[in-house]
Amino acid sequence: MKKFIRSVGFALKGIRHAFATQLNFRIQTSVALLAIAMGLYFDISANEWHWVTLCIALVLMMELFNTSIETLVDLVSPGYNELAGRVKDVSAAAVLIIAIFTLVTGAIIFLPKILLLFHVA
Template sequence: MKKLFRSFGYAFKGLAYATKSQLNFRIHLVATVLAVILGYVLHISITQWQWIALCITLVLVTEIFNTMVETLVDLVSPGYNEKAGHIKDMSAGAVVIAALFALITGIIIFLPKLLLLVNHAA
């Protein structure tokens, strides 16, 4: 049981490191809070919450994997290396794909509800 608790400690230590050291991770956390607040205010459905949760998870996980890849590449290739650069670029590209998926999903879920509010208020 002690090993289990210790492993959770390491996981939270990793999340803390990502939060402290990675601006993009903090930006994604702010976007997470905004999406949750917007979902609550707009009373989105359970299915829509599932999509939002999937997007949040996908973006945060890919951002952490990007940080892992960049750190590992820097460790094994501290000097400039074209292939190392390609690896880091592809890792960042994975985050962009996840973030675009999240953005499009957010637009599909939130935009109609926001437009209804604007039209109703007018």
């Protein structure tokens, strides 16, 4: 049990580090909190909550992976290296793909509710 608690502590340390050093992680966390608030306000269904929480988890996980990859690349290649740059670019592209998926999913869930709120639909 001690080993498990220590591993959770290390994971929380990683989240704190990402939050303290990565602007994108802070922005994504803020957007996640906004999505949760909107879900509560619009009283979304259990199925919709599933998609919202999945999107939040995917975006935050992907940003953590991206941060890890960038840190590792900086460690092994501190100077300019074209291949290192490609690794970072591809890692950032993975975050972008998940962010686009999340944006589309959020629009599918929330846009009809927002439009009804303003009697546009």
